[in-house]
Amino acid sequence: MKMxxxxxxxxxxxLAMSSTTFAAPPSAEMLSFACAGCHGTNGxxxxxxxPSLASxxxxxxVEAMTKFKSGERPSTIMGRLxxxxxxxxxxxxxxxxAKQKLHVTNQKVDKAKVAKAAKIQEKACGRCHLEDGKDxxxxxxxxxxxxLEYLQIQMSLYESGKRKMPEKMAEKVKETSxxxxxxxxxxxxxxx
Amino acid sequence: xxLDRRSFLKLLAAGAAGAGAAGLPMIGHAAEIxxxxxxxxxxxxxxxxxxxxxxxxxxxxxxxxxxxxxxxKQFISCPFSNHLLAGFIKDLSTLSFSYDKLASNHGIKMVxxxxxxxxxxxxxxxxxxxxxxxxxxxxSPGVDFRTEExxxxxxxxxxIMPHAWKAGPQTIxxxxxxxxxxxxxxxxLTAPLAPFRCPPGPYERAAMVAHYxxxxxxxxxxxxxxxxxxxxxxxxxxxxGWETHxxxxxxxxxxxxxxxxxxxxxxxxxxGIDEVKGDVINVIPAQRATALMASAxxxxxxxxxxxxxxxxxxxxxxxxxxxxxxxxxxxxMPKSGYSANSEAKVCATNIVAAMNGKELVELSGIxxxxxxxxxxxxxxxxxxxxxxxxxIVGVPNSGGVSPIDYSAAKLEAPYAHSWLKNILTEMST
Ligand SMILES: Cc1cc2nc3c(=O)[nH]c(=O)nc-3n(C[C@H](O)[C@H](O)[C@H](O)COP(=O)(O)OP(=O)(O)OC[C@H]3O[C@@H](n4cnc5c(N)ncnc54)[C@H](O)[C@@H]3O)c2cc1C
Numbered sequence: 001m002k003m004x005x006x007x008x009x010x011x012x013x014x015l016a017m018s019s020t021t022f023a024a025p026p027s028a029e030m031l032s033f034a035c036a037g038c039h040g041t042n043g044x045x046x047x048x049x050x051p052s053l054a055s056x057x058x059x060x061x062v063e064a065m066t067k068f069k070s071g072e073r074p075s076t077i078m079g080r081l082x083x084x085x086x087x088x089x090x091x092x093x094x095x096x097x098a099k100q101k102l103h104v105t106n107q108k109v110d111k112a113k114v115a116k117a118a119k120i121q122e123k124a125c126g127r128c129h130l131e132d133g134k135d136x137x138x139x140x141x142x143x144x145x146x147x148l149e150y151l152q153i154q155m156s157l158y159e160s161g162k163r164k165m166p167e168k169m170a171e172k173v174k175e176t177s178x179x180x181x182x183x184x185x186x187x188x189x190x191x192x
Numbered sequence: 193x194x195l196d197r198r199s200f201l202k203l204l205a206a207g208a209a210g211a212g213a214a215g216l217p218m219i220g221h222a223a224e225i226x227x228x229x230x231x232x233x234x235x236x237x238x239x240x241x242x243x244x245x246x247x248x249x250x251x252x253x254x255x256x257x258x259x260x261x262x263x264x265k266q267f268i269s270c271p272f273s274n275h276l277l278a279g280f281i282k283d284l285s286t287l288s289f290s291y292d293k294l295a296s297n298h299g300i301k302m303v304x305x306x307x308x309x310x311x312x313x314x315x316x317x318x319x320x321x322x323x324x325x326x327x328x329x330x331x332s333p334g335v336d337f338r339t340e341e342x343x344x345x346x347x348x349x350x351x352i353m354p355h356a357w358k359a360g361p362q363t364i365x366x367x368x369x370x371x372x373x374x375x376x377x378x379x380x381l382t383a384p385l386a387p388f389r390c391p392p393g394p395y396e397r398a399a400m401v402a403h404y405x406x407x408x409x410x411x412x413x414x415x416x417x418x419x420x421x422x423x424x425x426x427x428x429x430x431x432x433g434w435e436t437h438x439x440x441x442x443x444x445x446x447x448x449x450x451x452x453x454x455x456x457x458x459x460x461x462x463x464g465i466d467e468v469k470g471d472v473i474n475v476i477p478a479q480r481a482t483a484l485m486a487s488a489x490x491x492x493x494x495x496x497x498x499x500x501x502x503x504x505x506x507x508x509x510x511x512x513x514x515x516x517x518x519x520x521x522x523x524x525m526p527k528s529g530y531s532a533n534s535e536a537k538v539c540a541t542n543i544v545a546a547m548n549g550k551e552l553v554e555l556s557g558i559x560x561x562x563x564x565x566x567x568x569x570x571x572x573x574x575x576x577x578x579x580x581x582x583x584i585v586g587v588p589n590s591g592g593v594s595p596i597d598y599s600a601a602k603l604e605a606p607y608a609h610s611w612l613k614n615i616l617t618e619m620s621t
Contacts, residue, residue, distance in 0.1 A: 029553075030541055034534045034556055035558070037530050037560070040618065045614055046610075047614075077607070084591060
């Protein structure tokens with residue numbers, strides 16, 4: 001009833017002059033549109049270090065935002081922003097971005113590295129980073145087509161210990177040489 | 193559009209008197225261009241706010257015709273224009289875009305013309321080429337300068353003492369003046385009383401100019417005359433950055449309002465008593481909503497900014513006219529490109545809802561603003577906004593500035609670059 005009244009008030013223009021307006025709480029679109037100035041329209045980033053959110057899995061976005069908010073995951077700016085949203089709002093945004101089409105970046109990668117990593121990725125990382133990084137087990141993020149520079153920044157945060165790796169991932173990463181890890185980043189960035 | 197002081201005041205008076213019946217006598221004479229068939233939103237200004245409003249209305253409802261009226265064929269971004277002063281970029285090409293892709297991707301009708309008047313009653317805007325009718329109007333024209341508050345400031349002053357607060361020829365002129373200055377010269381930079389476009393802007397500019405002086409003219413110095421009681425944004429961060437990188441180059445004077453300029457003597461007067469001379473003088477005058485907004489009677493009691501409804505950005509003075517970006521008073525949201533982008537989406541969402549008889553949606557907004565200290569160190573301020581009792585306020589316990597120990601500055605620089613790339617891509621495609 002309240003909503004209908006507000007619509008009516010707006011339609012007949014009773015709104016001008018008044019400063020308070022009845023309106024529904026921010027929708028998933030309303031919340032998510034505000035992120036696009038950095039992450040790109042509908043979460044499709046133009047690069048080069050800013051991650052795409054389009055087609056990212058819902059659980060991984062919720063996980064990332066929750067950890068940004070608590071400070072468990074290091075960030076330059078997301079921590080300050082994540083504190084502005086309730087858990088329900090975070091879930092709504094995660095659903096919005098998960099629904100968007102994968103943003104294919106067609107970025108420049110080292111083809112030799114991609115070919116090398118293609119042979120090892122399944123065994124090294126494929127337990128959680130499913131289908132060549134196009135999907136992720138539980139809260140494992142989608143990495144296909146993600147910007148290379150972003151993946152490299154995150155990998156170096158993991159390596160420095162600032163961002164905490166899931167234990168099972170850490171085991172796998174430890175077994176993998178620096179060169180192979182670098183190649184794997186190129187591989188995931190190249191997926192479409 | 194430049195107006196001398198007298199005609200501006202006349203427009204202002206006409207606007208204030210005409211609240212409710214705005215419209216200048218000239219409206220109605222010129223021929224109508226593009227007669228309106230279906231539902232139409234006209235957007236004035238294709239900058240940080242207007243381009244996004246036009247795009248998102250079309251993204252949300254293809255059955256609404258959107259006409260974007262912009263006076264320039266090329267948009268040049270103010271954000272990162274300070275990089276030209278530092279010499280990090282050689283020209284403004286990376287900060288410029290044309291509207292072809294935005295228009296074709298979203299079916300936006302472009303009109304390259306200047307809007308000279310708005311008739312709120314007849315629901316038409318007047319351009320030099322004729323009038324255009326609207327159902328709803330979105331205006332995002334940026335700012336004009338309150339030059340009448342500075343004694344001795346006339347139409348030619350910016351050719352000698354550039355403001356460089358609208359990116360383009362003014363930015364290039366200031367850069368050329370810096371290049372031509374002798375080593376050992378003094379640059380004077382003056383910041384106006386808040387609120388103005390881009391609160392951290394003058395302080396970032398001080399760092400960027402100082403970077404140029406340090407690397408190319410090390411005997412020179414920069415005096416920043418700030419009308420405000422203290423640094424308006426990221427104060428401790430800027431102070432530390434200046435001390436770390438530009439000690440002996442930047443001299444900061446607070447509560448130093450410039451009241452007069454003298455282009456012959458190349459000096460400015462602080463509070464009417466203290467004369468400060470400079471070889472290069474960058475005067476950033478105080479600001480307000482543009483003359484168009486004044487003539488349309490959209491400016492509020494403060495005589496500076498346009499009051500708006502915090503959910504719809506509809507003017508609280510005239511129905512069916514929405515004001516976004518620097519020209520509006522958006523409460524706690526600062527006058528920045530990111531705010532304008534965020535406001536545009538809130539406005540677009542609720543215009544589409546209203547035109548379809550759907551319920552309105554409460555604002556959720558973001559602002560972020562990156563500033564550089566050196567070529568590879570940047571700091572930021574961020575905020576998340578909501579509406580409380582009809583006013584836009586920050587969400588408690590969120591937002592804030594970068595850590596004071598600069599631990600993130602080296603990472604924030606590349607992220608800032610990506611911010612620019614993304615926000616300009618949003619506006620131009
Ligand atoms: C040096 C500097 C650095 C800045 N850095 C940042 C930053 O890092 N981050 C940030 O978020 N913000 C920054 N800003 C602020 C940012 O530029 C503004 O807040 C933003 O541009 C406001 O958007 P707007 O849509 O209100 O106006 P604008 O972006 O200026 O757009 C207005 C448009 O309207 C057109 N127009 C005006 N009047 C008419 C008319 N009558 N008819 C037709 N067309 C018209 C103009 O040509 C222009 O294209 C900076 C500003 C400056 C000066």
